[in-house]
Amino acid sequence: MKSKIVAVCAVAAGALTGMGDEAGASTNTVADLGTVVVEGSALSKYRPETVEGATFTGLAPEKSPTVVDTLTEDFIREHNPTDLHDLLRYVPGVETGGKSLLVRQPGTFQIRGMGGTEPAFDGVVPIGLGAGLFMDPFLMERVEIVKGPIGSLSGGAGAQQNNSGAGGSVNMYLKGAHLRGDEVNFQENTSVGRNTWRQRGMIDANETVGENFAFRAIGALDFFSPAYLGEGSQKGADPRQSYTIAPSFVWKPAENVTVGLKSMFQKTDQPSYIGVPVWHGRPGGGYRWYESSCRKGDRSKYDSMYLNPYVDWQVTDDWLLKFGGAFMFSDWEQRTREPYMSNAELSTFYKTGEWTSGQKYMTSGFSESDRISRSYNLYARSVYTKEELPWGFKNTLVVQPDFWYRESTSGFGSPVSRYGVTLQDSVGWGWVTLLGGLRYDYFTENPQTTTTTMSGKTTTTHYHGAKEFAFSPRGGLTVQPLDWLVFFGNISQTTTPTLGYRDADGNRPTDPWTASQMEGGFRVRPVEKLWLSASVYRIDQRNTPVAETVNNDTYYYFEGKNNSRGVELSLAGDITENWTVLAMYAYNRYENRNATGTAPSVFRRTPNHTFSLNTSYRFDCCDLLRDVVIGGGYRFRSKSFATFRGSFVNDNIYFAHSHVFDVNVSVPFSKFGGSKDWMLTFGVRNIFGEKYFESARHFYECLVGEPRTFEIGIRGKF
Template structure:
């Protein structure tokens, strides 16, 4: 067997490689760097309100309607000119609903399904256009945020975000390894160019206590140096016994602008989470769903600790050429302890159980080098982007499984029996190294906009199972592309059509220790976007067909493992309307229609609907600042979400999940509008699932209860 470098050596090699690939002018002119201008290059803007320049992809927008994103093209491009479905969850939307996790943040976005795994503080989970996108679809600041083999990953803290960009459909032409369904790009808060001081206390049901702060501003009059420090601490129970939702989070950021042509921003974060290892209720095709929870406080913990650090460099060589490099290192440790049920006794009073444990570590290095060139060929304008990126991923998974004492359903003896640590049966070490090169040209001719993107990826994967003494190697490479055509009229209407492909090598192994084949996908989409001149609003409509092969789903026969399925095709329609109408009124409306079908699979599933995917999803939110002449300082918000019915299993044989309608609400009161001495003080109450609707979702062999009523009161002070 050939010698393999240690993970530490691989990380060092990756760092050296990225240094060699750094934009040469940036290194050569490090003493003469500063902020990029507003004409297409990224500009650091103050938090919440756009000031001193045009909106960019990192702006913190106060209202509901953003106009620009870089997630679809890696260049700051108006949403109306982007030939693919994309939504921006602004900072204003996050604040209005006081979202506590990524699922809540995405709940009002078209094409997104967040309740398939029900109430779940363990990890971020969402589906895009009928496909699971959480494992390979989470990006942060344009770099992929990898996950481990089971649970190891960095859960999203919404308080640390400036915005969330949701790109629906394949994104591999620019990003390489990503979900065929699309991606969610988390935009981290940057240092502001004006002083920022904010502190907040929150209190909620389930003994929820949370404190958070956001501080920052320039360090000198020239704004060459600026900083930001965002932090949060939470101690909270949840609706399920033995499942906490505790968190500690601290995120420093620092920006250096040595001159007017270069910006260097350092971003970091430390996070520690504690939750539950098991959340679902017992379900089997023979008995159906029973009100028997698997979580047992004697053995039910998910402890996660993570750290990430990186930088972004942007250097404007001249009016035409801009160079960028984005780098990030991340480390995650996770320890999951859980109990699962294997059967029910004939008398119905006893359930048989086993105990499991998953210990994981994850190290990853990512770097993306870009060169952006603007030029003309006669009447045709070009924005050319060339890039080279590298990702290294090293994961370790130690799995244990063993007997657990039976549960007496009469006495409900949860937490009263000793559950010992189960014996280890697998130690899996996996490494991935990926290199990708890509080229994109955004071509403008009058009102016509043609986007051409192409990329080639090379990937090496090694998996070693130490207990079994086996080793597997895999080499994959693929070309992916996208072509999109838009026509933007003078009055803001922009019809478009696009075609894109995707390539996703999968991490982890199946329950037998075998590597998964890459997931591939393709999509054709047509739509129209409308941004009326003079109105802060955006309306989009799209139709699409997406096909995915070798996608991964939860393995219902083996807890905490995934399994590959054949080909699934989804056809659908999406509608979205966003508007900041003035006079304090903001609106958000979304509708999704999905028609999923397993086109290739087993005899039992072929031609059937994949489980858990509803045909219809509707949401709407309205936020209104009451005029001061009526009630000074009062703001009201209300929302409704409808999730249609879906099949409980992939062979469509055990019935359907019921449709559910949920209501959310918010009320805010700015005390400064009544008493000037209290300027900057805001009281708020937010409620999710206002009427405490009970509902359960079953999919892929598991059943989860939905998030019940959550009420959070807060007091915020800005000064």
């Protein structure tokens, strides 16, 4: 079977070669990361030159008034993640919330203890629920995680899914065609572990036609048999199969005008997985670590299409206009058997970790769903920058009106239209730069939506139609008295109408939820290309929906209050010419200020402490080792409690702390008489075979991290 898959990868990669490149910066962004060259002597870049997601302008990371953690193209290539979920586990303070379509908000991420953030392209186009579980990071030139409420820049979504949440945003920047020349890059990786294997083939080709036109095609194939297919009721199920292609083009009809199109098409069919119950840090209810409650035929399927035409017009040296639109279509369905327990089982499970019935394969009534989602986006952005004003001032003014609409066949949330405008001004003088911004959003809600399950049953969900508006302000400050020292701070508030909810009387809330953040910190450059950042923050959220169950129906009241406070540290860049590092630490303390009964107001809903370290060193000594690159990684998560709908359950229901170590080695083909543009890579993931939980939905649906795997790969360019 594996040999056949290797052949399929090779044939498909060869077919994609004719379409066209590599890893360059998109022409549809202000930020320019430069050209990344893949060769034997190249040292990976873990720190970008500029970031865009926090301000819609290309700022050096140290000059941003907010914290932006960036996973660069080099980082993505080295760690070879299957999807966005796998990539974001390297960022402390980001919780992935259950890698399953059965999750009510699949593919959204908690940041700084706050939930409900839906990823977006370029910080503007939300990708839709579920897409975060399938989006292949190989297609991205970088992924930026902007910390803190960001409604003042890109707006709250106003839908039941609570998008653009209180904790921050996940912004993806899709690779696009460029005019820097012709190039074809190829990568293939094979990994094997106990009861698991994965094979990935990727190709990226850019072809220029004359001086003003270029076409680019990126393709990725992924075949994966997870460890939970090796035992239990799902043993022998078909492995994951995923196919993605992302064609794009760019055309410069004039020196100051760029016209382009980015697109992406994806098809994925994978075994369903919702995890196992947790008790005392290990699987409960009779389950083993790498076992699944699902049946052999339970599958999760995802098809998507993304189209993004854009025009960039450099009107003058100071004034840039950007026009863009996007259409995102996704169709997914899932059939999943949960490790479900009824009320009669709970007290026994809390005490012993076992179920009184002795049965672990119990079918829930919520085991299948089918959803088609369409979203439409239009925006126009004006960026006016004046570097030389009287008395030494400089100014950057950003204005962006936009429109966003989403419709869905699912009953989870209602179709919503959002009309918004962002105003942001940045004024600098000497050491000091002040930033102020305001976002206005107007929402309209469709009063009903129809849902058809895979069994053919059709239901209509009625919503109370609504028209709401929201204001979201922000302010920021950076002070740079020395080239190597920056102080920064920010204050912001995100306001989002709670559309789509109802209480037991059928009433809809009229007050929006709000999230306010205060943050301050500093950045220090100990050596030329290395920056240390430290910050302290507090987020207060109020009017959040709180779930309650009445006669087996779920309703909400709207007096929820919580706060999240913490400390974040990061070290990113080059320690020496041959040594690069990305280290991040996050401390978070979450408080539920509506806790009742015996439930504590402060508990570890997410780990208090998370840490990740990734580093690469290129040897430059003896002939035997010269240009060989060795890398290592470490991830730590402290103890935390599993929950039910985000609420505390029991002292015995917790995740133990975990330590995961990785190592990798890259050897240029020139060591064997080949080309310096090709590399042979070796790696071991989870070296010591740590058994741990990586994410969870409810306490009885906890997803286990991958076991030890050995990886070999090849990458290079034509």
